[in-house]
Amino acid sequence: MSKKDSFLVNRLKSVGYAFKGAILLLKTEASIKxxxxxxxxxxxxxxxxxxxxxEWIVQCLAIGMVMSIEGINTAIEAIADFMHPEYHKKIGLIKDIAAGAVFIASIFAIIIGFIIYLPKIFNIRLPLG
Incomplete structure (x- = not known):
């Protein structure tokens, strides 16, 4: 029986795996690029x-939200393709729902971008605050 790694070592390994996953997403997925x-x-x-x-805080949250949900969508698609490589109606539905989540996050990120940048670009005041 091998000695169990310490809590800190396990956390560092987890961060390493997460970093590897983020790099893999950026290297392989057109949407995330x-x-x-x-x-x-x-x-x-x-x-x-x-x-x-x-505005920076909201912008960073919007970017993080879209990119994180895109990563989850990619993982769901990979799992679905692994479990059922040929077309299946239910797998298609699952993949569509995951893609829909990315779409919703993206629409709200665009709205956030408009709220932040349109007044600055066109020197207008939005009736939001």
């Missing part, structure tokens, strides 16, 4: 337009 590119663009835009701390 596009989302990452958009995240870089809006981050640069945030510096150029000097968005507020609150």
């Amino acid at each position: 596009i989302q990452f590119f958009i995240a870089i663009i809006v981050t640069i835009l945030g510096f150029i337009l000097n968005i507020s701390t609150s």
Whole structure:
């Protein structure tokens, strides 16, 4: 019987696995590459337009939400394809629902982007605050 790793060693291993997964997503998934590119663009835009701390927080949450849900969607698709490689109506439904979650997160991220950037780009005041 081997000695069990300490709590800290296990946490470090977990972080390593998570980092590996994030890199794998960025290297292999077209959707996440596009989302990452958009995240870089809006981050640069945030510096150029000097968005507020609150706007940075909301923007980072929106980026994290979309990219995280995309990762979960990718994992669901991989599991579904592994379990049932040929087309199956129920697997198709599961994959559509997971993709729908990414779509919903993306729509709300776009709305957040409009709320943050449209007033700055067009020098207008939105009736939100």
